[in-house]
Amino acid sequence: MPEYQLYCFAQSGNAYRAALMLNLIGADWQPTFVDFFKGGETRTPKYRADVNEMGEVPVLVHGSKKLSQSGVILTYLAERSGKFRPDGEDEQLEALRWIIFDNQKVNGFLGPYRFLKNFAKPAGDPAVMAFLKGRIDSSLAIVDKRLAARAFVLGDRPTIADISLCAYLYYPADEFGFDIAHTYANVGAWLDRIKALPGWKHPYELMPGYPPQL
Numbered sequence: 001m002p003e004y005q006l007y008c009f010a011q012s013g014n015a016y017r018a019a020l021m022l023n024l025i026g027a028d029w030q031p032t033f034v035d036f037f038k039g040g041e042t043r044t045p046k047y048r049a050d051v052n053e054m055g056e057v058p059v060l061v062h063g064s065k066k067l068s069q070s071g072v073i074l075t076y077l078a079e080r081s082g083k084f085r086p087d088g089e090d091e092q093l094e095a096l097r098w099i100i101f102d103n104q105k106v107n108g109f110l111g112p113y114r115f116l117k118n119f120a121k122p123a124g125d126p127a128v129m130a131f132l133k134g135r136i137d138s139s140l141a142i143v144d145k146r147l148a149a150r151a152f153v154l155g156d157r158p159t160i161a162d163i164s165l166c167a168y169l170y171y172p173a174d175e176f177g178f179d180i181a182h183t184y185a186n187v188g189a190w191l192d193r194i195k196a197l198p199g200w201k202h203p204y205e206l207m208p209g210y211p212p213q214l
């Protein structure tokens with residue numbers, strides 16, 4: 001039985017943060033497929049009672065611990081492994097600042113945009129899509145500016161802030177209808193740097209459920 005178990009599915013960038021971290025630290029882990037689309041599993045009373053009352057993936061099981069919220073999972077794994085860990089109070093607070101900004105404004109808008117474009121029935125209302133796209137452009141420009149002067153979000157080495165922020169950014173450009181790595185050159189170069197880390201894998205390789213059963 002592997003040490004860690006991760007509830008996830010391939011299309012979830014939120015879950016990808018945790019899956020990527022587990023792979024990058026060389027953890028002994030296995031994914032547990034959550035049938036989000038066809039089965040609506042995260043909306044079932046059973047999932048909410050047994051796995052996560054918030055009705056979300058990712059959920060990490062480690063011994064008697066069951067953790068949700070990717071920022072919490074990343075922090076836990078960084079503390080345990082000593083890898084990708086922000087050092088000292090200033091870096092810890094800075095990493096948390098970017099993780100919250102990411103959850104709310106970067107991937108917090110990209111995730112719903114991609115969901116409404118590819119998977120929702122009916123697809124997203126054009127006015128909603130235009131609103132989200134405006135927020136996405138504004139947030140990605142902020143990240144791009146940050147990365148103009150640094151190799152990684154906190155400085156010259158990768159931390160959990162980077163692993164959080166790349167959540168949806170490796171999914172194919174046609175799933176968004178725009179090419180993030182080309183539009184934002186500093187983001188594109190940073191994604192290449194993360195991709196070069198030993199253990200990196202694409203979300204569709206790392207988590208089960210691709211192609212999706214809709």
Ligand SMILES: N[C@@H](CCC(=O)N[C@@H](CS)C(=O)NCC(=O)O)C(=O)O
Pocket residue numbers: 011012013014015042055056057058068069070071103111
């Ligand atoms: N802030 C959470 C977001 C988790 C999240 O929204 N996961 C999505 C899948 S990508 C989900 O399970 N959504 C179910 C729902 O909102 O009903 C995290 O970072 O873990």
